[in-house]
Amino acid sequence: xxxxxxxxxxxxxxxxxxxxxxxxxxxxxxxxxxxxxxxxxxxxxxxxxxxxxxxxxxxxxxxxxxxxxxxxxxxxxxxxxxxxxxxxxxxxxxxxxxxxxxxxxxxxxxxxxxxxxxxxxxxxxxxxxxxxxxxxxxxxxxxxxxxxxxxxxxxxxxxxxxxxxxxxxxxxxxxxxxxxxxxxxxxxxxxxxxxxxxxxxxxxxxxxxxxxxxxxxxxxxxxxxxxxxxxxxxxxxxxxxxxxxxxxxxxxxxxxxxxxxxxxxxxxxxxxxxxxxxxxxxx
Amino acid sequence: xxxxxxxxxxxxxxxxxxxxxxxxxxxxxxxxxxxxxxxxxxxxxxxxxxxxxxxxxxxxxxxxxxxxxxxxxxxxxxxxxxxxxxxxxxxxxxxxxxxxxxxxxxxxxxxxxx
Numbered sequence: 001x002x003x004x005x006x007x008x009x010x011x012x013x014x015x016x017x018x019x020x021x022x023x024x025x026x027x028x029x030x031x032x033x034x035x036x037x038x039x040x041x042x043x044x045x046x047x048x049x050x051x052x053x054x055x056x057x058x059x060x061x062x063x064x065x066x067x068x069x070x071x072x073x074x075x076x077x078x079x080x081x082x083x084x085x086x087x088x089x090x091x092x093x094x095x096x097x098x099x100x101x102x103x104x105x106x107x108x109x110x111x112x113x114x115x116x117x118x119x120x121x122x123x124x125x126x127x128x129x130x131x132x133x134x135x136x137x138x139x140x141x142x143x144x145x146x147x148x149x150x151x152x153x154x155x156x157x158x159x160x161x162x163x164x165x166x167x168x169x170x171x172x173x174x175x176x177x178x179x180x181x182x183x184x185x186x187x188x189x190x191x192x193x194x195x196x197x198x199x200x201x202x203x204x205x206x207x208x209x210x211x212x213x214x215x216x217x218x219x220x221x222x223x224x225x226x227x228x229x230x231x232x233x234x235x236x237x238x239x240x241x242x243x244x245x246x247x248x249x250x251x252x253x254x255x256x257x258x259x260x261x262x263x264x265x266x267x268x269x270x271x272x273x274x275x276x277x278x279x280x281x282x283x
Numbered sequence: 284x285x286x287x288x289x290x291x292x293x294x295x296x297x298x299x300x301x302x303x304x305x306x307x308x309x310x311x312x313x314x315x316x317x318x319x320x321x322x323x324x325x326x327x328x329x330x331x332x333x334x335x336x337x338x339x340x341x342x343x344x345x346x347x348x349x350x351x352x353x354x355x356x357x358x359x360x361x362x363x364x365x366x367x368x369x370x371x372x373x374x375x376x377x378x379x380x381x382x383x384x385x386x387x388x389x390x391x392x393x394x395x396x397x
Contacts, residue, residue, distance in 0.1 A: 186359065189359050189361075190360070190361045191361055192361045193359075193361075222285050222286050224286060224358055224367065225361070226286065228287070229358075229359055254290075257287040258290070258294075
């Protein structure tokens with residue numbers, strides 16, 4: 001027997017107006033002190049101050065785009081996905097490396113926010129830095145799986161067990177945003193230092209059971225500006241927006257290099273082509 | 284030599300220096316005839332005569348550890364390949380000179396040299 005609708009108690013709706021605060025109208029106005037530098041003008045570095053209305057959920061990137069759209073179209077910024085996936089909008093916000101798209105202005109709890117480009121990379125203009133050196137270093141550690149024993153075959157997959165994937169899964173989340181490179185105190189001193197991202201990615205491939213280029217990578221890592229220059233400050237892991245721990249990877253690489261003094265042997269060798277075929281069913 | 288081998292030596296020498304340094308400190312601060320004679324020539328010489336080889340080993344470890352550590356610090360202030368090579372050679376020569384001079388001192392105490 002169905003319950004009569006009149007028997008259902010009416011619960012008064014307690015509407016908290018604070019829930020809606022900042023959705024329709026701005027919560028407050030925040031001053032943005034933005035780093036400005038245009039090499040074409042040759043007038044050096046300066047900071048421009050802009051007053052930006054902040055709504056609930058307004059990110060630093062939203063604020064910078066507001067400045068660019070409404071206040072100063074000459075401001076240069078680099079961004080793309082707006083959802084912490086592409087790693088384009090890394091910058092130093094109130095002294096700490098962050099992604100502008102992932103940082104909500106309200107959460108910073110400041111009335112003035114200082115925004116400047118990332119450290120340890122040359123500035124192209126305003127908040128845009130040149131990533132060439134950063135990616136050159138990334139390229140130097142062969143950031144891809146190398147298998148000399150297998151002909152490239154699109155119809156095959158290189159299978160892995162879940163526990164083999166866990167060894168490197170965290171490092172696959174790296175979006176190459178450069179925040180770790182900017183925060184690294186060794187990079188600030190030593191421009192030839194490989195940097196946390198490149199070494200974290202080197203570990204990602206060395207720990208991968210499908211890969212066979214660990215000795216080649218170790219030649220790059222086990223050099224005078226490689227992993228031995230890391231002082232384990234941990235700032236790289238601290239600023240990573242994706243929860244990657246490059247400092248851990250570097251310590252692991254040090255242990256591996258010490259153990260084998262450069263002739264690293266894997267715990268498990270990469271499975272050969274015959275084993276791969278046995279594991280993978282025909283499509 | 285690969286950097287990992289150099290760093291392995293750096294770690295081993297560092298650990299040994301802790302042990303030998305403690306022994307060195309203990310020897311110098313606990314002479315048989317009281318603290319007043321700690322730094323007298325005869326007291327120091329008697330320690331060198333009894334533990335000359337240990338002092339020599341301590342000197343070898345220190346010469347390597349200190350100058351290699353200094354080399355790593357200076358190389359971090361990257362100024363190019365020439366700078367890096369110069370730093371390495373200067374530190375190698377510095378370590379060698381320290382070792383030679385320290386050995387000479389030990390041999391003087393052992394009265395092998397005068």
